Amino acid sequence: xxxxxxxxxxxxxxxxxxxxxxxxxxxxxKVDVVNKVTGAAVYTSDIYLSNMLxxxxxxxxxxxxxxxxxxxxxxxxxxxxxxxxxxxxVPDVHFSTAGYPRETILGVCPNVDPRYMEDxxxxxxxxxxxxxxxxxILAENVQAACEAESLLKIEYEVLPHVADTVYALSEExxxxxxxxxxxxxETEMSYGDLEEGFxxxxxxxxxxxxxxxxxxxxxxxxxxxxQIEPSGKVTLWSTTQVPFHIRRNIHEVLGIPMNKIRVIKPxxxxxxxxxxxxxxxxxxxxAAMRTKxxxxxELTREENIAYTxxxxxxxxxxxxxxxxxxxxxxxxxxVRSCAGAYSGHSNYVTKAMCTKNPYKVGAMFFHADxxxxxxxxxxAYRGYGNPQMCFAREYxxxxxxxxLGMDPTDFRKQNLVQVGEQxxxxxxSDWVLQSNGLQACIDAGKExxxxxxxxxxxxxxxxxxxxxxxxxxxxxxAEPDFSSATIKLNEDGTVSLLIGSPDLGQGCDTTHAQICxxxxxxxxxxxxxxSADTDVTSFDGxxxxxxxxxxxxxxxxxxxxxxxxxxxxYAAEMTGQQRGNLDTYDGWIVRKExxxxxxxxxxxxxxxxxxxxxxxxICESASYNALNCPPAFAAHFADVEVDVETGAxxxxxxxxxxxVGKAINPDLVTAQVEGAAAQGIGYALMEEMIYDGNxxxxxxxxxxxxxxxxxxxxxxxVIVVEAYEPSGPYGAKSVGEMAVAPVAPAIANAIYDAxxxxxxxxxxxxxxxxxxxxxxxxxxxxx
Numbered sequence: 001x002x003x004x005x006x007x008x009x010x011x012x013x014x015x016x017x018x019x020x021x022x023x024x025x026x027x028x029x030k031v032d033v034v035n036k037v038t039g040a041a042v043y044t045s046d047i048y049l050s051n052m053l054x055x056x057x058x059x060x061x062x063x064x065x066x067x068x069x070x071x072x073x074x075x076x077x078x079x080x081x082x083x084x085x086x087x088x089x090v091p092d093v094h095f096s097t098a099g100y101p102r103e104t105i106l107g108v109c110p111n112v113d114p115r116y117m118e119d120x121x122x123x124x125x126x127x128x129x130x131x132x133x134x135x136x137i138l139a140e141n142v143q144a145a146c147e148a149e150s151l152l153k154i155e156y157e158v159l160p161h162v163a164d165t166v167y168a169l170s171e172e173x174x175x176x177x178x179x180x181x182x183x184x185x186e187t188e189m190s191y192g193d194l195e196e197g198f199x200x201x202x203x204x205x206x207x208x209x210x211x212x213x214x215x216x217x218x219x220x221x222x223x224x225x226x227q228i229e230p231s232g233k234v235t236l237w238s239t240t241q242v243p244f245h246i247r248r249n250i251h252e253v254l255g256i257p258m259n260k261i262r263v264i265k266p267x268x269x270x271x272x273x274x275x276x277x278x279x280x281x282x283x284x285x286x287a288a289m290r291t292k293x294x295x296x297x298e299l300t301r302e303e304n305i306a307y308t309x310x311x312x313x314x315x316x317x318x319x320x321x322x323x324x325x326x327x328x329x330x331x332x333x334x335v336r337s338c339a340g341a342y343s344g345h346s347n348y349v350t351k352a353m354c355t356k357n358p359y360k361v362g363a364m365f366f367h368a369d370x371x372x373x374x375x376x377x378x379x380a381y382r383g384y385g386n387p388q389m390c391f392a393r394e395y396x397x398x399x400x401x402x403x404l405g406m407d408p409t410d411f412r413k414q415n416l417v418q419v420g421e422q423x424x425x426x427x428x429s430d431w432v433l434q435s436n437g438l439q440a441c442i443d444a445g446k447e448x449x450x451x452x453x454x455x456x457x458x459x460x461x462x463x464x465x466x467x468x469x470x471x472x473x474x475x476x477x478a479e480p481d482f483s484s485a486t487i488k489l490n491e492d493g494t495v496s497l498l499i500g501s502p503d504l505g506q507g508c509d510t511t512h513a514q515i516c517x518x519x520x521x522x523x524x525x526x527x528x529x530x531s532a533d534t535d536v537t538s539f540d541g542x543x544x545x546x547x548x549x550x551x552x553x554x555x556x557x558x559x560x561x562x563x564x565x566x567x568x569x570y571a572a573e574m575t576g577q578q579r580g581n582l583d584t585y586d587g588w589i590v591r592k593e594x595x596x597x598x599x600x601x602x603x604x605x606x607x608x609x610x611x612x613x614x615x616x617x618i619c620e621s622a623s624y625n626a627l628n629c630p631p632a633f634a635a636h637f638a639d640v641e642v643d644v645e646t647g648a649x650x651x652x653x654x655x656x657x658x659x660v661g662k663a664i665n666p667d668l669v670t671a672q673v674e675g676a677a678a679q680g681i682g683y684a685l686m687e688e689m690i691y692d693g694n695x696x697x698x699x700x701x702x703x704x705x706x707x708x709x710x711x712x713x714x715x716x717x718v719i720v721v722e723a724y725e726p727s728g729p730y731g732a733k734s735v736g737e738m739a740v741a742p743v744a745p746a747i748a749n750a751i752y753d754a755x756x757x758x759x760x761x762x763x764x765x766x767x768x769x770x771x772x773x774x775x776x777x778x779x780x781x782x783x
Contacts, residue, residue: 018595022586023518024730027667030510031529032267032503041267044223044239045298052225053082055280055287055297056145058135058152059307060127063694064161064174064374067125070135071153078151080144083291085136087123090286093253094118097278097309097344097377099245119177119342122253122283127156128176128341129374130696131307138287138295161374163695165315165338168371176341176372185339185347185370189354192363197330200362201321205400209318209392210761213338213689214311214682216381217707220269222308223298224281226288234285235262241275241502242542246282247534253282254289261285265532271504272679273380276544277309277344306700309379310689312349313338316392326404326411331361333389335368340377346370349378353385355425356741357393358438358471358633359415375695380544382676386472386741387683391762394468394745399758408749409442409451412469412635425477425629435733437659437723438469438633444719445657449637460645463652466749467637472738474661474728475547477629483552484538485559487516489567489618491609493587493602494526500540501552502532506736507668508548514664515553515729519560520567521584522601538621546734549664551626553729558622566618567601570608575599630725632733633659636677636742638750647770649685649751651714656742658718661725661733670718673739677716680743682708685763 035041072084096118123133134154139145162168162176168183176183198204218239225237234256240246243263251258268275280297287295299308314337321330335353339346347370354366383390401411416438417424423431445467455463475481486498497516503509513527531537540552564584571589572579575598583592589599608616639653656673663669686706690698699705724731744762752758757772 019585021518021730023514023524024664025662025666026514027665028510028514028524030507030668031513032509043220043267043269044225044237045220047225047237047266049225049227049294052294052296053138053140053291054142054145055284055295056137056139056142056149057133057297057303058137058149059131060134061130062127062156062158063130063696064159065127065156066159067127067134068155068157072135074153075137075148075151078144078148080140081137081148082140082293083138084148085138085287085290086134087125090122091253092121094121095249095253095278097342097379098348099242099249099276099278101248122286129376130694131376132341136283136287138291161695163373163691163693165336165371165373168373169369176374183372185343186368187347187351187370188367189351190365194330194332194363194365197363198321200323201329202324203404204319204321205396205403206317206319207392207396207399207760209316209395211314211316211388211391212762213313213378214381214687215305215689215705216270216272216274216308217305218270218272218274221299221301221304222275222279223296224279224284225294225296226284227294228288228292233260233262234288235264236281236285237264237266238279238281239268239275240265240279240281241271241504241544243502243532243534244500244539245542246278249278250282250285254286262533262535265502268502268504271543272382273384273544274308275504276380276542277377279308301702302700305705306697307376309344309377311381312346312378312385312388314388316389318392318396320396320400322400322404326401326406326414328359328415329362331364333366337368337370338375338378339370339372340375341372342377343370344377345379349380349385353389355477356386356389356471356473357424358417358469358631360417360421373695375691382679383472383737383740384545386470386737387680387744390468390470390741391744391748394742395748395758395760398466398745398749398752408467409446413439413442423629423631425473425631431628434727435630435661435723435725436633437721438471438635440721440723441633441635441657441659441719442469444721445635445637445655448655448717448719449639449653451637460643462642462644462754463640464642464750464752464754465637465639466746466751466753467635468742468745468749469633469635470738470742471631471633472734472741473545474550474630474632474734475626476545481541481547481551482623482625483540483555484621484623485552485555486538486619486621487559487563489563489605491606493522493600493605494528495520495522497527497529497556498537499529499531499552499556500534500537501548502543504543506672507665508543508552510668511549511664512552512556515556516560518730519557520564522587526587546632546737549732550728550734551624553732554626555622555624557729558624559620562620562622563618566608566616566620567604570612571599571604573612574604574607628727630661630727630733632661632735632738634738634742636746638746640747640750640754642751642754642769644755644773647766647768647773649747649764649769651681651747653717654714655717655719656739657721658735658739659721659723659733660735661728662722662731663720664730664732666720669720669735672736673718674716676736676739677743678708678713680740681712683762684744684747686765688763
């Protein structure tokens, strides 16, 4: 064995360069801001075509029933009624309301017959929830359609129904769908020796937690408009997050070639996952094909709240074993989620609850019963299973920390997954975690909220602080995820960026323009973004899974680099300089070593198109296949006031510290966090879907379904932590969904700190808080 000493190492710092980021990292105005603030932006609901029919949905008043017959003869005699489509007319082709391709479905729950995943047709003959579509009346106006509805004669065989998940799993419950068991699809994940982990644990804790359904309540209600050209070409405008998925679904169900289907996503009044579902797009196109007329199907606010998808209600039981120092040795999760009448996103969402865990655990076991009930579908919603499990886990871990006598921030920090360890997002991959700013988030948030300072009680008011930590995906972790981009250099040096990823209001058109401009070395004002049009833009899976900046952004970089190579090539010909000496910056071709301007991008583009030896239109495309899913991290802190007499909870201050890798546009990051915090506050304090024994929603309007108003909001301090992610565009990770998950548990833990009560179910209404306080006082009195 050699005894030669290790060579001395001298590190020479990188040289100072003139070049710095010119567009990325700047809080630039959104590229669509002028159209939005002036009212010029066109939303789907703003579009009216000539000769367009109104599609009026007729809904079942029964919770579960077979349709025996529909007599539409009298209804068809109503003037201005053109057609009535029923379940006896539509194609008998099954599809998944999640919209995903069949190959994806088979990978999520491989032991389940895919028939239970592609589980519905355009209209079912067996009604599985109150409000399910029975018929579509196509008329010249709404008045005629409503009159025709009153004349429809529908014969039902009413069947016993299942109102909740507890009854769904009982022996006497009727069968809604097939699956691995009655009314249930089961899934499991695990690693390590759980039994051994619990044996080694000196403390074992167990909690059962319930979370409610939550509606998306987008600004714009769901709307689809279909137009048929004489050639058979279909154009669909829709409030969708997934135009390319919708195009494929229309093709598969109706048999129309894809080159005859164009799906356009205009400006959209929010998505949050509701518009990731297949809405009424396929039915709208089918109606237009039948009538040879344009058709519009737009939901009312009451329909949108009651019958579109919602966040999954779930019952969660957690069991955790720790040693004397608070190290987590064993972690067990049981979830019973409410899928509603069809599986849709439920298999994906429920399974996703398992993996978004920022802590190292010695052994883990996860079991989920994805349970069918006779309610409308639960589906994708911002956070995709994370808010449910994050609330349960952070509530549970806060209790563990307090009972061990540990500061909750210290308990979390000592159990964090570290850079260089296995990426916890994907349990069965060899992905390595390359960035993690969660500890910095905890430290910064702790300082900002003044964690160690406590207010004294004032009358009936009690004060407390709580925190929570979370992580979320940056793209899809369960399957290959790719985007493509096309960039065209115009003759004046401006560019057109064609990208299929839809901007839902969160600003991805702007961040994409910034990434494009930075990589090409031009000003953002010279980038025109054209997005979400299947006939024009390059393919993209859609806006979901916090993937837009990371996946589409990397595709834009690859396409921009190709364009830049062409630019440098023609600049060398134009100027007589060596390619290796040239670069681009701020709209100029420059010398690489010192930034001296050589020629403008405008002059170069004109030269390439008209004066070069071999003139060319510089246009390049590229695809990026994400081979990693770097998680984003957050720590949230709440400072609350609890009135022990009324049960009222008031949030005094809220701090949200987020590791986003690199903030491409810091103002947009802040806006995303603030918007998500509002949804999280609604989830924590007021929003709840209330059903009667017949599974009929009782609060289907903003009068009864409460969402936070401006007066319900509190000061929110957003702290941006930039832990550079090597696989991200300019080091960026996600933020949009991440920010909703830690809100509710931070509030829950602050309520405990203030009033000494732990409430294991959302939302924390005044009645629930007051009841818990009374119960606590009664116990104290007895003791």
